[in-house]
Amino acid sequence: MTLEKTLLSLAALFGLFACAEAQKVSIKETTTGIDFLLRGKEVLTYQTATLTVPEGVKKEFRKSGFIHPLKSPSGEVLTRIQPPDHYHHLGIWGPWTKTKVKGREVDFWNLGDGKGRVDFDHIISQTSKGNIAEVVVRQNHTDLLAPNGPQVAIEEDLGIRVQSADKGRYLVDYTTTISTPLSTTIMLEAYRYGGGIGYRATEVWNQGNSTILTSEGYNRTNADGTGGKWVMVHGVSGAKEGKSGILFLSYPENRAHPEPMRVWPVDANGGKENVYIEFCPIRYEPWEIEPGKKYTLKYRMVVFDGTLTDEEAEQYWEAFAKKL
Numbered sequence: 001m002t003l004e005k006t007l008l009s010l011a012a013l014f015g016l017f018a019c020a021e022a023q024k025v026s027i028k029e030t031t032t033g034i035d036f037l038l039r040g041k042e043v044l045t046y047q048t049a050t051l052t053v054p055e056g057v058k059k060e061f062r063k064s065g066f067i068h069p070l071k072s073p074s075g076e077v078l079t080r081i082q083p084p085d086h087y088h089h090l091g092i093w094g095p096w097t098k099t100k101v102k103g104r105e106v107d108f109w110n111l112g113d114g115k116g117r118v119d120f121d122h123i124i125s126q127t128s129k130g131n132i133a134e135v136v137v138r139q140n141h142t143d144l145l146a147p148n149g150p151q152v153a154i155e156e157d158l159g160i161r162v163q164s165a166d167k168g169r170y171l172v173d174y175t176t177t178i179s180t181p182l183s184t185t186i187m188l189e190a191y192r193y194g195g196g197i198g199y200r201a202t203e204v205w206n207q208g209n210s211t212i213l214t215s216e217g218y219n220r221t222n223a224d225g226t227g228g229k230w231v232m233v234h235g236v237s238g239a240k241e242g243k244s245g246i247l248f249l250s251y252p253e254n255r256a257h258p259e260p261m262r263v264w265p266v267d268a269n270g271g272k273e274n275v276y277i278e279f280c281p282i283r284y285e286p287w288e289i290e291p292g293k294k295y296t297l298k299y300r301m302v303v304f305d306g307t308l309t310d311e312e313a314e315q316y317w318e319a320f321a322k323k324l
Helices: 003-022 310-323
Strands: 025-029 033-038 041-047 067-070 099-101 104-106 116-129 132-143 151-164 170-179 186-188 197-200 210-214 230-236 243-250 259-263 276-279 287-289 295-305
Touching: 025 116, 025 132, 025 151, 033 132, 033 151, 041 151, 099 151, 116 151, 197 243, 230 276, 230 310, 243 276, 243 310, 295 310
Parallel strands: none
Antiparallel strands: 025 033, 033 041, 041 067, 099 104, 099 186, 116 132, 132 151, 151 170, 170 295, 186 287, 197 276, 210 230, 230 243, 243 295, 259 276
16 A cells, blocks of 8 residues: 555544544533533533522422533523522423322422422443443432321333434433332323423523523424424524524324423513423323333423524434434
């Protein structure tokens, strides 16, 4: 082999190594959470330690077991936690609201009433290889007012999987499997909030500088209560493109798919810091959780800077629907 061909072969090899390194996703455990790093930079943190609350706020709002921050590929923070208007809003999370346990109402969502809560318990597994990294954790849904003292009413195995994607974007698979260790059925009652996957966006966004669009063509003014395959949220950011966002995908085998949504209207929160969306599988029909059975919901997030077209959103959903 000539020197020229040798140098070209080495250049190609180094190019492959550089490309692989550029797409690498890794995991780092800290004293407070699990960080996912893309190209060596943190893009997502799952909170394992109990987060404190500001002085003067009820201690019931202290919490673990949620995603924050979630950042765009360029590092823009797209989630918010503990906003003064809703201290129980925590980035990306999904507790159940109106829950019946042995005939008693337990609320795992509104932490301030002290009826129930959801917290990180332990890491089940974690893997990291090439452009994919994943962690599976146990979250316990605790009934705080059970007759014999606090008891776990729902066990949740939550999988968080981060994968690099084209155009500098990345994917987050959010897979939740719930079951009850109790000997009696738990009823997840129909309500506009609860379960699935909820997202409280950065405080920078409001109706004037952000956009919400669903797979069925609905927007912030008329999307609430509708069903869809996907919902896209994006708004102004400090990225060089001027915008960042997240596309949320619902798996076709999820309960009640095309999945109902809760989308805050334009006048929510006085028109300020008011971007909140949720896939809510119990919006219109209750869900009975029977002992000895497991129930799974799968979601994917496509995180991006700049914009993402409706056609691309549909392609991402089709790929997600076929892959899992």
